[in-house]
Amino acid sequence: MSELPKSQNFDEKWPRYYQAVAGRVPRNTLLAALERFDNEEPDRKGRFAVDLGCGEGRDTVELLRRGWRVLAIDGNAEAFERMLARPDLQNVELLETKLGKFQDTTWPETDLINGSFCLPFCPPEYFSQLWDKIVQSIRVGGRFSGQLFGDRDDWAKIPTHSHFTQAQVEKFLEPFEIEVFNIEEEDGKTALQEPKHWHIFHIVARKK
Numbered sequence: 001m002s003e004l005p006k007s008q009n010f011d012e013k014w015p016r017y018y019q020a021v022a023g024r025v026p027r028n029t030l031l032a033a034l035e036r037f038d039n040e041e042p043d044r045k046g047r048f049a050v051d052l053g054c055g056e057g058r059d060t061v062e063l064l065r066r067g068w069r070v071l072a073i074d075g076n077a078e079a080f081e082r083m084l085a086r087p088d089l090q091n092v093e094l095l096e097t098k099l100g101k102f103q104d105t106t107w108p109e110t111d112l113i114n115g116s117f118c119l120p121f122c123p124p125e126y127f128s129q130l131w132d133k134i135v136q137s138i139r140v141g142g143r144f145s146g147q148l149f150g151d152r153d154d155w156a157k158i159p160t161h162s163h164f165t166q167a168q169v170e171k172f173l174e175p176f177e178i179e180v181f182n183i184e185e186e187d188g189k190t191a192l193q194e195p196k197h198w199h200i201f202h203i204v205a206r207k208k
């Protein structure tokens with residue numbers, strides 16, 4: 001990563017990102033997935049989620065609050081320092097954390113893989129294996145919630161990022177029944193207030 005221009009070196013940017021998004025509400029994709037689990041089996045206890053690229057915990061904290069067991073995985077140690085210091089962190093006995101790159105990490109079978117705004121940061125040479133690992137690890141009837149980024153996104157030109165056409169994303173989702181598939185494409189700003197053209201696929205999908 002050290003040869004990348006500063007604007008593309010995300011490893012350096014994450015602590016500023018955590019600061020910028022501190023206290024934000026859980027992602028809509030996670031909430032949509034949780035609503036579906038609750039509607040299917042309102043009284044079910046002890047569900048298990050893997051929160052990939054959990055960051056400072058906006059989604060992990062919500063899962064724990066609802067009584068889910070969570071394995072939170074992130075490549076940046078500061079993510080966990082911030083998460084564990086959050087005043088709204090509850091049920092911490094249900095939380096396990098794992099520091100590491102998700103493409104190098106394993107996890108057990110799960111009800112939910114949540115990958116909010118993190119999978120595009122997987123280098124392209126590892127993405128297909130990572131996606132296979134995600135699909136394999138979700139039990140039948142379990143879900144994926146999260147985002148993939150499109151080919152018209154400004155960051156698509158960054159060689160270490162993974163971006164896809166809509167057709168490619170639809171192919172990835174073949175093992176799933178698609179429940180939410182929202183495409184967001186607009187000129188906006190990043191959390192660090194940098195101007196950016198966004199092209200995002202917001203996904204909730206149930207494993208067949």
Ligand SMILES: C[S@@+](CC[C@H](N)C(=O)[O-])C[C@H]1O[C@@H](n2cnc3c(N)ncnc32)[C@H](O)[C@@H]1O
Pocket residue numbers: 014017021027052053054055056057058059073074075076079100101102103115116117118121122123
């Ligand atoms: C944009 S933040 C998203 C954080 C949180 N999920 C959210 O929705 O706000 C991306 C996170 O993914 C982590 N990340 C990026 N690439 C990763 C990788 N290859 N393995 C593990 N974590 C990674 C970063 O450290 C960062 O915390």
